[in-house]
Amino acid sequence: MSDRFNTIAGWTLFSGIVLLGLSAVSSRYYEGGKNERPEKMGFEIAGVVQEGEGGGKDATPFEAYLAKADIAKGEKAFAKCASCHTIDQGGAAGLGPNLWGTLGANVASHPFAYSDALKGKGGKWDWTSMSAWLENPAKYAPGTKMSFAGLSDPQERANLMVYLNSKSASPLPLPAVPEAPAAGAAPEAAAVVGDAAKGQKSFAKCAACHTITPGGANGIGPNLVGVFGEGIGQGRGGYAFSDALKGKGGTWDDATMDAWLTDPAKFAPGNKMTFAGLADAQERANIIAYLKSVK
Ligand code: HEC
Ligand code: HEC
Numbered sequence: 645m646s647d648r649f650n651t652i653a654g655w656t657l658f659s660g661i662v663l664l665g666l667s668a669v670s671s672r673y674y675e676g677g678k679n680e681r682p683e684k685m686g687f688e689i690a691g692v693v694q695e696g697e698g699g700g701k702d703a704t705p706f707e708a709y710l711a712k713a714d715i716a717k718g719e720k721a722f723a724k725c726a727s728c729h730t731i732d733q734g735g736a737a738g739l740g741p742n743l744w745g746t747l748g749a750n751v752a753s754h755p756f757a758y759s760d761a762l763k764g765k766g767g768k769w770d771w772t773s774m775s776a777w778l779e780n781p782a783k784y785a786p787g788t789k790m791s792f793a794g795l796s797d798p799q800e801r802a803n804l805m806v807y808l809n810s811k812s813a814s815p816l817p818l819p820a821v822p823e824a825p826a827a828g829a830a831p832e833a834a835a836v837v838g839d840a841a842k843g844q845k846s847f848a849k850c851a852a853c854h855t856i857t858p859g860g861a862n863g864i865g866p867n868l869v870g871v872f873g874e875g876i877g878q879g880r881g882g883y884a885f886s887d888a889l890k891g892k893g894g895t896w897d898d899a900t901m902d903a904w905l906t907d908p909a910k911f912a913p914g915n916k917m918t919f920a921g922l923a924d925a926q927e928r929a930n931i932i933a934y935l936k937s938v939k
Contacts, residue, residue: 713799728792748816770816771819838933854867866883870938870939877892892912
């Protein structure tokens, strides 16, 4: 194991100890009982980008994550905040302020001894500012006393924010998702260069339902050899497509395939591919490159 690994492990252990200390202190602020232990102990380490996370190349608008956010998952993720924050109406301030009704409210407006860093920020908590804050508190308000590394996963942030929004007398409406680029334009798909070899590996996620060898049998889904460039929901050795996909029209190109693999249920509502979709644009591009390569 490398030194870097040991350093990371050391910090993770250290953070865990700090967090344990904090929960011990903060438990005095609780009526008790409801306090859940975080699923994952320790903070994420700022600046360490996990391999395969794409290093910020993800072009998916944050609104799209909000649109498919899961409030129950957000409630679970709140375990990471609960050592310092209560969220129900009238909850006591602990190491951090009570968070009831925070989205939509002025920044640093609850009864709490905020840092000057956060007080000086001004403005309201909206979807954009809250996302930036939760992604990296220290970057959003340098000198803040919220000692929390941040949530780098946009879906986790979105889940948490939708949960936060529900804890309010006047929840904010969800922002609209910017229109996906028209078929043919697809700057997102075009900007990301796919790697067919990686795509072949990712295809493991599809292989339960699809063969992709020439002459391979149709299974739960159709055989996919040469599907790129062909009609959507057509042919495939007489595979029984749903009306939803058959009725779609058009051919499989970069844009249609990218949209389909992002969110099959949205691309063709009522279709029978029970697959949640791939949120990672790079992974989609890899699989598309692989699909193109198999003729
Ligand atoms: C280690 C303790 C700690 C943890 C963990 C923590 N916070 Fe905080 N939080 C604080 C403190 C302290 C402040 C006040 C910051 C300041 O004044 O600079 C704060 C402030 C905030 C604010 C601003 C509130 C306002 O009235 O403007 C929000 C929103 C917030 N936290 C959300 C969260 C969420 C969501 C999580 C979990 C993902 C979280 N915090 C985790 C300590 C914590
Ligand atoms: C749980 C099973 C399942 C999984 C997993 C799955 N698919 Fe499918 N797929 C289907 C079904 C069923 C259909 C037919 C949908 C319909 O007719 O509504 C389909 C249709 C398709 C089509 C359309 C074919 C055509 O000729 O129009 C493509 C392309 C496709 N899948 C690609 C993929 C890829 C790539 C993955 C992995 C990232 C994947 N699928 C994962 C079941 C699955």
